[in-house]
Amino acid sequence: MINNGHEPIDLRAALDSFDALWSPRIAARVNDYDVRVAKVAGEHIWHAHDDTDEFFLVLDGELAIALRDGEPAAAGGPGAERVVTLPKGSVFVVPRGVEHKPSSSAGASILMFEPAGTLTVGDRHDPIPAHVDATTGHGLG
Numbered sequence: 001m002i003n004n005g006h007e008p009i010d011l012r013a014a015l016d017s018f019d020a021l022w023s024p025r026i027a028a029r030v031n032d033y034d035v036r037v038a039k040v041a042g043e044h045i046w047h048a049h050d051d052t053d054e055f056f057l058v059l060d061g062e063l064a065i066a067l068r069d070g071e072p073a074a075a076g077g078p079g080a081e082r083v084v085t086l087p088k089g090s091v092f093v094v095p096r097g098v099e100h101k102p103s104s105s106a107g108a109s110i111l112m113f114e115p116a117g118t119l120t121v122g123d124r125h126d127p128i129p130a131h132v133d134a135t136t137g138h139g140l141g
């Protein structure tokens with residue numbers, strides 16, 4: 001259920017209300033966009049969102065995002081990889097179409113802002129392991 005306009009959402013309490021990793025909860029909706037919060041640890045999977053950018057804000061801990069946005073080694077091949085590191089308080093936008101793989105060795109809490117209906121594993125992705133939830137986000141509580 002989306003709680004727009006009723007009560008303030010305490011993001012700390014929202015994060016404390018669930019334990020699942022890589023399984024975002026929808027805290028609010030802004031026009032056609034979701035504000036989602038998630039707990040993460042370990043590795044997500046390589047994936048890409050063909051039609052939307054994806055905004056990340058690190059609320060706690062540190063998030064790494066591997067990106068394949070460099071010059072490809074061969075024509076038509078994947079872009080060279082790099083990793084951006086986001087400490088608490090950092091924001092980063094993964095551009096649409098860019099293959100990315102979030103991870104956090106020590107664990108993190110993050111906020112994401114993206115169009116409602118965006119799948120966590122994107123439109124193209126590696127095989128999905130059991131610890132990754134392929135979802136468009138769950139309600140809070």
Ligand code: NI
Pocket residue numbers: 047049054100120121122
């Ligand atoms: Ni993504």
